[in-house]
Amino acid sequence: MPSDTESIAGDFDTEQNGLRMAPGAMLDLARRAAELIVERIESLAEEGAWDGEFRQELVDQLLEDPPESGLPALQVIERAARDILPVAARIDHPRFFGFIPSSPTWPGVVADFMAAGYHVNQCTWLTSSGPSQLELVVLEWFRRWVGYPESAGGLLTSGGSAASLDAFVAAREAAGHPSRVTVYMGDQSHSAQVRAARIIGIRPECIRRVASDRRFRLEMESLRRAVDADRAAGFNPIAVCANAGAGSTGAIDPLVEMADYCKVEGLWLHVDAAYGGFAVITERGRELLRGMERADSIGLDAHKWFFQPYEAGCLLVKDATTLETAFRIPHDMLQDTIWGANHPNFSDRGLQLSRSVRALKIWVSVRTFGMDAFRQAVSQGMELAARAEEYIEASPVLEVMNPASLGIVCFRVNPADANPDAGSLQEINRTVLARIFWEDRAFISSTLLHGTFSLRMCIVNYTTTWDDVRETLEAAERFGSEAVSD
Numbered sequence: 001m002p003s004d005t006e007s008i009a010g011d012f013d014t015e016q017n018g019l020r021m022a023p024g025a026m027l028d029l030a031r032r033a034a035e036l037i038v039e040r041i042e043s044l045a046e047e048g049a050w051d052g053e054f055r056q057e058l059v060d061q062l063l064e065d066p067p068e069s070g071l072p073a074l075q076v077i078e079r080a081a082r083d084i085l086p087v088a089a090r091i092d093h094p095r096f097f098g099f100i101p102s103s104p105t106w107p108g109v110v111a112d113f114m115a116a117g118y119h120v121n122q123c124t125w126l127t128s129s130g131p132s133q134l135e136l137v138v139l140e141w142f143r144r145w146v147g148y149p150e151s152a153g154g155l156l157t158s159g160g161s162a163a164s165l166d167a168f169v170a171a172r173e174a175a176g177h178p179s180r181v182t183v184y185m186g187d188q189s190h191s192a193q194v195r196a197a198r199i200i201g202i203r204p205e206c207i208r209r210v211a212s213d214r215r216f217r218l219e220m221e222s223l224r225r226a227v228d229a230d231r232a233a234g235f236n237p238i239a240v241c242a243n244a245g246a247g248s249t250g251a252i253d254p255l256v257e258m259a260d261y262c263k264v265e266g267l268w269l270h271v272d273a274a275y276g277g278f279a280v281i282t283e284r285g286r287e288l289l290r291g292m293e294r295a296d297s298i299g300l301d302a303h304k305w306f307f308q309p310y311e312a313g314c315l316l317v318k319d320a321t322t323l324e325t326a327f328r329i330p331h332d333m334l335q336d337t338i339w340g341a342n343h344p345n346f347s348d349r350g351l352q353l354s355r356s357v358r359a360l361k362i363w364v365s366v367r368t369f370g371m372d373a374f375r376q377a378v379s380q381g382m383e384l385a386a387r388a389e390e391y392i393e394a395s396p397v398l399e400v401m402n403p404a405s406l407g408i409v410c411f412r413v414n415p416a417d418a419n420p421d422a423g424s425l426q427e428i429n430r431t432v433l434a435r436i437f438w439e440d441r442a443f444i445s446s447t448l449l450h451g452t453f454s455l456r457m458c459i460v461n462y463t464t465t466w467d468d469v470r471e472t473l474e475a476a477e478r479f480g481s482e483a484v485s486d
């Protein structure tokens with residue numbers, strides 16, 4: 001690393017070279033970027049799990065005209081590393097338990113850099129046969145893990161939202177694109193599912209939210225009643241969406257019963273396994289997710305519980321031809337991309353034409369660490385969540401609101417000896433949430449469980465230890481005790 005960033009600034013003579021950069025300067029820049037990232041990772045645990053700034057402050061700092069002449073590149077990236085990138089939630093912090101955390105492995109990060117540097121456009125076989133075959137390899141791994149037949153196929157997507165969108169399009173085409181369409185999902189389904197359904201043109205009132213039971217799993221009887229009522233009223237039900245790890249609670253819908261039902265009723269079953277799906281690589285997870293393999297399509301997010309950098313979603317469909325029927329649209333300008341045989345063009349399987357090489361990070365990190373390490377890392381999340389539940393159960397201050405499911409546990413502060421004047425439980429728990437946010441290193445988030453305010457912790461980061469979980473729960477107890485004695 002150069003001691004003085006200015007000293008090599010002369011290498012970046014952008015005026016002379018237009019947009020080119022000399023090889024030595026390219027390496028210096030890449031090396032410095034790598035150093036900055038590794039330094040960040042090494043000091044992460046000592047810092048808070050969140051940083052942020054109000055809009056106007058950032059406008060004042062960042063809104064400036066682009067310079068007419070370039071600045072030294074090292075200076076530019078140092079500024080990004082100092083003033084911009086850290087002003088964000090540290091989603092990979094060992095004490096970030098909010099929403100769905102994500103902790104990428106270093107080989108995965110480097111692979112994304114390589115994918116950007118090689119700059120392959122993975123739209124068709126002609127433009128990217130090597131990377132396309134790699135995507136097929138990674139999809140084959142996923143296919144085997146979820147237990148799909150060889151007829152299955154899919155593609156890597158930006159995330160779970162894009163996977164659901166593509167799945168709904170395939171479902172609609174498979175149903176013959178009828179009018180007056182309805183789709184069904186539990187009241188715990190992610191807003192991403194609702195948005196996907198809306199984007200494909202399903203009217204908001206035709207997206208049926210089915211009641212869930214006390215453990216937040218879709219109620220089969222309510223689903224049956226909703227579909228029957230719609231058919232009687234002249235609607236055309238096409239698809240049902242199941243949760244394999246609902247975002248709020250980690251709840252898993254009754255996948256076997258839903259698969260049986262959808263088969264009899266001729267409905268497409270899509271499983272949203274964006275959060276929970278990779279639990280399937282463990283024995284316990286496979287048991288919990290039994291029935292997922294019977295779905296017509298499955299959405300998975302490797303950037304959640306499979307330790308990849310964003311963006312690494314995936315859609316698998318049981319019958320690969322259903323995707324190609326829905327998405328393959330010939331275009332004169334692309335006629336030369338018909339090259340070779342017996343291969344997919346990934347742009348025929350989903351929304352995107354230009355695509356990056358998302359498979360590389362998955363392939364590089366799995367080959368680097370091996371499946372045993374991935375399995376252990378996924379298991380660790382489930383074990384820590386179960387241990388957190390035990391701790392909450394034994395606490396005089398905390399109450400379990402929903403037992404650990406996959407890596408999520410829901411709880412709240414609710415001591416028996418609370419001062420009746422301390423405010424409502426919701427107010428008290430909001431205070432606890434805010435104090436953890438402002439005063440502790442950890443970050444947790446909240447949800448509504450059938451309308452009741454609940455704190456929740458999602459524990460899926462491979463760097464999180466029991467001490468990280470315990471000390472965060474202790475902070476909740478401490479802030480909770482203070483809030484109820486006020």
Ligand SMILES: Cc1ncc(COP(=O)(O)O)c(C=O)c1O
Nearest residue numbers: 100159160161190192247274275
């Ligand atoms: C259960 C579930 N489904 C879908 C999504 C949407 O996935 P993405 O953010 O990758 O588009 C999320 C995101 O957190 C999720 O938790």
